[in-house]
Amino acid sequence: MMKVLIHGFYGAGNAGDDAILHSIIRTLKQVDHQIEIVVIAWSKNIKAYYGDEKIDYIYGLNFKRITQALKESALLIVGGGGLFQDYNTFAPENLFSDQKGALNYYSAPIILAKMLNVKTMLYAVGIGPLASEESKRAMKWIGEIADEITVRDTTSFQLLTSLGITKHQLSADPAIILPAARSTSVAPFVKRTPSHKYIGLNLRQWSYDRKSAKQAEYQLISILNHLSKRYEVTFVIMTFNKLPSELEKARTLAQRLKGDSLILPYDGSPAEYKAVCKRVDLMIAMRLHASIFALSEGVPSIGLSYDDKVSGLYQELDLKPYCFPIEKIDVSSLRMIIEDCLTNPQNHRQLIQDNVTALQERERINQTVLMKMLGGM
Numbered sequence: 001m002m003k004v005l006i007h008g009f010y011g012a013g014n015a016g017d018d019a020i021l022h023s024i025i026r027t028l029k030q031v032d033h034q035i036e037i038v039v040i041a042w043s044k045n046i047k048a049y050y051g052d053e054k055i056d057y058i059y060g061l062n063f064k065r066i067t068q069a070l071k072e073s074a075l076l077i078v079g080g081g082g083l084f085q086d087y088n089t090f091a092p093e094n095l096f097s098d099q100k101g102a103l104n105y106y107s108a109p110i111i112l113a114k115m116l117n118v119k120t121m122l123y124a125v126g127i128g129p130l131a132s133e134e135s136k137r138a139m140k141w142i143g144e145i146a147d148e149i150t151v152r153d154t155t156s157f158q159l160l161t162s163l164g165i166t167k168h169q170l171s172a173d174p175a176i177i178l179p180a181a182r183s184t185s186v187a188p189f190v191k192r193t194p195s196h197k198y199i200g201l202n203l204r205q206w207s208y209d210r211k212s213a214k215q216a217e218y219q220l221i222s223i224l225n226h227l228s229k230r231y232e233v234t235f236v237i238m239t240f241n242k243l244p245s246e247l248e249k250a251r252t253l254a255q256r257l258k259g260d261s262l263i264l265p266y267d268g269s270p271a272e273y274k275a276v277c278k279r280v281d282l283m284i285a286m287r288l289h290a291s292i293f294a295l296s297e298g299v300p301s302i303g304l305s306y307d308d309k310v311s312g313l314y315q316e317l318d319l320k321p322y323c324f325p326i327e328k329i330d331v332s333s334l335r336m337i338i339e340d341c342l343t344n345p346q347n348h349r350q351l352i353q354d355n356v357t358a359l360q361e362r363e364r365i366n367q368t369v370l371m372k373m374l375g376g377m
Contacts, residue, residue, distance in 0.1 A: 001034055001035070001036055002032060002034070002035050002036065002074045002374065003035070003036040003037075003038065003069075003072050003073045003074060004028060004035055004036070004037055004038070004073055004074065004075045004076075004077060004374075005038045005039075005040070005066070005069050005070060005073045005075070005076050005077070005109070006021070006024060006025075006037065006038070006039045006040065006076075006077045006078075007039075007040045007076065007077070007078045007106065007109045008020065008021065008040075008078065008079055008080065008081060008083065008106075009042070009081055009083065010039055010040070010041050010042065010048040010049075011039075011041030011042040011043045011046050011047070011048035011057075011059075012042045012043065012046065013043075013046045013241055013242030013243060013266070014240070014241050014242075014289075015240040015241065015266045015270050015273050015289060015293075016081070016175055016240065016270075016287065016288060016289025016290075016292070017081055018047075018048065018049070018050065018269070018270040019174070019175035019178045019270035019271075019274070019289060019292075019293070020079075020080045020081055020124070020173065020174045020175050021039065021048060021049055022049060022050065022051050022178055022269075022270055022271065023174035023175060023177055023178050024077065024079075024080065024123060024174055024366075025037060025049060025051060025053055025055065026051070026178075027174070027366065027367050027370060028370070029053060030367070031367065031370055031371050031374055032374060035374075036056070037053065037054075037055050037056070038055070038056045038057070038058060038069050038073070039055055039056070039057055039058070040057075040058045040059075040060075040061070040066065040109065041057045041058070041059055041060075042059075042060065043059065044057075044059050046242060050268075050269035050270065050271070051269075061105070061108060061109075063108075063112070066109055066112060067112060067116070070109070070112055070113050070116050070118050071116060071118075073118055074118075074119065074374065075118070075119050075120070075121060075373055075374065076109060076110065076113040076118055076119070076120045076121070077120075077121050077123045078106055078109065078110055078120065078121070078122050078123065078125070078146075079121075079122055079123030079124050079125040079150075080123050080124030080125055080126075080152060080173060080174050080366075081124075081125065081126060081152075081173075082125070082126030082127075082288075082307075082309050083102055083106045083125050083126065084102060084103060084106060084125060084126070084127045084128070084130075084139055084142070085102050085103075085126075085127070085128055085129055085130065086102070086103055086129065086130055086131055086132060086135040087102070087129070087208060088102065089132075090103045090104065090132060090134055090135045090138060103135060103138055103139070107138065107142050110142060110145065110146065111145075114145050119147045119148075119373060120145070120146045120147050120148075121146065121147060121148045121149070121150075121369065121370065121373055122142075122143075122146050122148070122149040122150070122151075122168075123150060123174075123366060123370070124150050124151070124152045124171050124172065124173055124174050124363075124366050125149070125150070125151055125152065125156065126151070126152055126153060126156050126309050127139065127151060127155075127156035127159045127160055128155065128156060128159050128308065129307075129308070130159070136163060139160075139163060140163040140164060140165065143160055143163060143165040143167075143168070144165065146167075147373065148167065148169075148369050148372070148373055149165070149167055149168035149169070150168065150169050150170075150171040150365055150366050150369055151168055151169070151170060151171065152171060152172055152173040153170075153172075153173075153309065153312045153313065153316060154170065154312065154315075154316060155308055155309070155312045157170045169365055169369060170362065170365070171362055171363055171364075171365040171366045171369075172359045172360070172362045172363035172365075172366075173288075173289075173292055173313075173363070174363060174366060175270075175289055175292050175293070175296075176292055176295075176296045176356070176359055176360055176363055177296075177360055177363050178270060178271060178274060178296075179271060179274075180271055180274040180275040180277075180278050180297060181269065181271040181272040181274070181275040182275075188234075188236060188262055188264065188276070188279075189279050193232070195231075195232050196232040196233075196234070197231050197232065197233050197234070197281045197282070197342050198233075198234050198236055198279065198280045198281050198282075199224070199233060199234070199235050199236065199280060199281065199282050199283075199284060199342075200236045200238055200276075200277060200280035200282065200283040200284065200285070200290070200294060200299075201224075201235050201236065201237045201238065201253070201283075201284050201285070202237075202238050202239070202240055202283070202284070202285035202286055202287050202290040203217055203220075203249065203253060203285075203286050203304070204240075204241070204246065204249070204286045204287050204306075205243075205245055205246065205249060206286070206306045206326075208306075209306065209326070209327070212306075212326045212327045213286075213306060213326055215326070215329075216304055216324075216326035216329055217253075219329050219331050219334070220284065220304070220329075220334070221253075221256050221257060222331075223331065223334060223335045223338065224257060224338075225257065225258045225259075226335075227338065227339070227342075228257070228258050228259035229258075231342065233259055233260065234259075234260040234261065234262055235254070235257050235259070235260065235261040235262070236261075236262050236264055236276070236280055237250045237253055237254055237261060237262065237263045237264065238250075238264050238265075238266070238273070238276070238277075238290065239263075239264075239265050239266050240266055240273070240285075240287045240289060240290050241266060241287075242265070242266055242267070247263075247265055250263045250265070251263065264276060273293065274293045274296075274297065277290070277293040277294040277297055277299060278294075278297040278299065280294065280299060281299070281300070281341075281342060281345060282299070282300050282301070282302070282338065282341045282342060282345075283295075283299055283300070283301040283302070284301070284302045284304070284338070285301065285302070285303060285304065286303075286304045286305075286306055286310070286326070288303075288307075288309050288310050288313060291303045291310065291313060291314075292313065295313075295317065295319075295352055295356055296356055296360070298349050298352055298353045298356070299349070299352075300322075300341040300345060300348040300349060300352060301322065301352075302322050302323070302324070302334070302337060302338065302341070303322060303323040303324070304323075304324055304326050304329075305323050305324065305325045305326060306326050310323065311323050311325065316359065317352070317355040317356065317359060318355050319351070319352065319355065321333070321337065322337060
């Protein structure tokens with residue numbers, strides 16, 4: 001029986017990464033329902049996978065167990081998500097002893113796999129930012145030794161190309177094909193009437209540019225408080241992460257908003273959380289996957305871009321006017337598009353659905369490459 005080892009940002013309590021893992025496992029089982037799956041997870045205390053398939057886990061970079069799993073595996077999948085970046089610097093001397101920084105953490109099992117002659121696929125990954133030349137050289141080398149690479153966005157594709165990599169293919173984030181749960185609590189939406197609007201809201205802690213994030217938050221709250229005087233609105237504040245600091249931020253946000261607000265922490269499965277996104281009239285979000293969850297359900301969404309991956313999503317969907325960089329928000333344009341999404345939702349929903357369908361089709365490239373890799377074994 002074939003075994004596959006998956007390595008990514010799993011078991012950290014992040015809804016987007018949980019959705020990615022769920023989608024990858026679902027795709028693997030579609031390719032071969034008997035395949036055995038082992039996942040490298042961050043924590044024993046936080047679930048990484050919420051589906052029905054039987055999954056084994058290795059907790060942390062336990063190299064002894066990872067090596068044993070690789071010896072039994074036909075394939076190592078690294079991804080998906082924005083794994084290969086150097087926000088927290090890159091120190092190659094710490095590759096196997098202290099995996100500070102994303103490049104170290106995600107590269108180490110790849111090097112082990114290639115030493116053990118195990119095929120490796122970078123699956124729907126995001127590449128960058130890579131600030132240092134050292135990081136770029138490391139990424140080039142990792143790209144060269146990986147057997148197959150799919151990337152989730154054009155920016156990542158272009159960055160790998162600039163490093164001299166040629167084997168990569170453009171796909172899409174696996175979370176975009178995650179089905180929403182069939183049933184979820186309707187309690188938060190009991191007030192729904194034709195005139196009552198529910199606005200999903202996600203703001204995250206962003207330590208790399210606190211000043212811009214704080215200013216963007218101030219501007220958005222001012223707009224939303226003005227809107228709450230004109231519309232029947234409930235703000236549905238969604239954390240998309242299980243960190244206590246994110247829940248505390250949600251509580252602070254609720255205190256600053258006028259009118260009704262409701263905090264919905266991420267405490268279930270990604271499919272259940274996505275079902276909530278399906279019910280709101282508008283999503284306004286910093287986190288990439290808050291936008292992906294809503295957009296893939298046809299819900300008008302506005303992105304507050306703290307990273308190129310957010311603006312890149314809206315650009316790829318030809319929805320650039322719906323995205324605002326936190327460093328410089330055009331307050332007038334933001335206010336206008338929020339109001340238009342609330343008053344003319346069908347126009348926005350149709351545009352979104354047409355564009356999202358094309359991206360969902362592109363995500364199938366992940367499965368095509370996976371079938372090629374597993375079929376050749």
